[in-house]
Amino acid sequence: MIVDKRLHLGLLVRSNLPVLSVLIAYDIVVTIAYSGLDWRFVSLPSLPLALLGSAIALIVGIRNTTAYARWWEARTLWGAIVNNSRSLARGLVTLSDDEALQSRIVHGQIAYALALRCHLLRQPGDAMLARYLPPELAAACRTASNVPVAIQMALGRELAAARSAGGLDTVAIAALDQTLGAITAAQGGLERIKNTPLPRQYSLLPLMFIRAYCVVLPLGAVASLGLATPLGSGLIGFMFLVLDEVGRDLEDPFENGVHDVPMSAITRTIEIDLLQAIGVTETPEPIRPKDGILM
Template sequence: MIVSATPRFRNILLDVWQPLFILFLWDVAVTVFYFISPFRAPALPLTLFGTALALFLGFRVNSAYQRWWEGRVLWGAMINASRSLARGSMAFLPIDDIGPARELKRSIVLRHIAYVHGLRCQLRRQDPAPEVLRFLSPTEAADPLSRTNVANGLLDGTGRRIARAMREGWIDTIQQTQLESILVDIANAQGGMERIKNTPLPNQYRFLPTLFARLFCILLPIGLVESLGWATPIGSSLAGLMFLTVLHIGDDLVDPFADTIHDVPMTAMCRTIEIDLLQAIGDAAPPPLQPEKGVLW
């Protein structure tokens, strides 16, 4: 996620320079043809076309931003539920400095840190094994890493440990229900993230705005050359730049977990969870993640 307050015009130009260059060449060709031939540009209702296209692109960008914002809200819920899980585990399980209850509390907390990092890797289509093995032994990690959904396997293991605490008499059924409800909130957040990741925008939202924007850019110099003359390539390219940029914004936001500079900063939020949970069990924690060149990952 870009957190710098300075506009990154260079990145915008790098994203759209190829279609913009092709558009500029087309504008030049239309302008030259207009002045060396008896061709007269037809009167095109560019204002009407442009207004309709702007509304169409606006719907697309709003839909893409809604997906991005929902992804951010779900990760905010994950942070809150993670803190609640650690707090409940530390408060409900017996205070035991060296016994099995202490190890169980540490196991629940460390497994959950491994869980959020594993979920982050899954959403970015990366291998979660290295992150999971940072917090779990190979024996503990073997079962979840053998599953198709590694994060869900880790969450199942946490549920079994909470059930074990109830069987051992360390917590009662009410406390188990409270901890299990937190796991349900975590699972719901994960399900929402997977829904966003695995469900693309409808084809009409992806194909038609792109088609109409490019068609409008083709018609633009034909409708402007009468009034702009030799300045048509500049005026038409600037107007085309605006439409191409809006089109690209929708592409940037449609997948908030794509591991790009525009996605939800999952690495930083996982680090926040890691810090809070490690400090909850009295372990040393790493520093918060800082932006790199104005980007928070």
């Protein structure tokens, strides 16, 4: 996630440079044909450019609003996991005097958060799991189709064993189980976003319309702009291309890119907070933005 408040215009230009270069070259050809070679037939001044531009802006705006809603929902669900992870640790510390149980559940919840991040990014997380899970559970997770769910099941069994041993009463178990249920519900929402991309029409149609508009734009504007056509047409085309790129960047928040929800920073926050909740003083350092990007 880009957290730098400065506008990185150079990054926007570089990301659109191939298409922008073709667009400006085309604008120059149209300008030379009209102003240099006096080919008046290339001019189409009756094109309703303002109407077409407004329609395309509306379509792109709808797509971008939908893409941002997906991104923000993903961030909200991760916030729910952070809050409920803290609640789980607090409940254990206040409702149980068994420090061994507190340590096992807290370490398991940290492993769960790390595993969920890897699960959404489709990355292996064996090394991270080995740091916080017992060897037999870490080995079992390697064959699980959904590692976070496997860890949640193991945490549930730990709580059930604590109840049977008298370490937790029924009320405490119910409260902790409700917290685990909220975490599982948040995971389901994250998986829905990951596994259900935006319909391809939302991506393809705006891009097709923008490129078609960039083709007819210099034809409709060359009569009035003259030699300034490459500048005016190129600037408008660049604006539309950037708007389209914004939507594309936001529609998939779990692609390990600079516009993703910062899951590494979020899981590190969970890791630090839960370790401190059980009295661990030596914790990892928080993840800081690097070059204005928080991952």
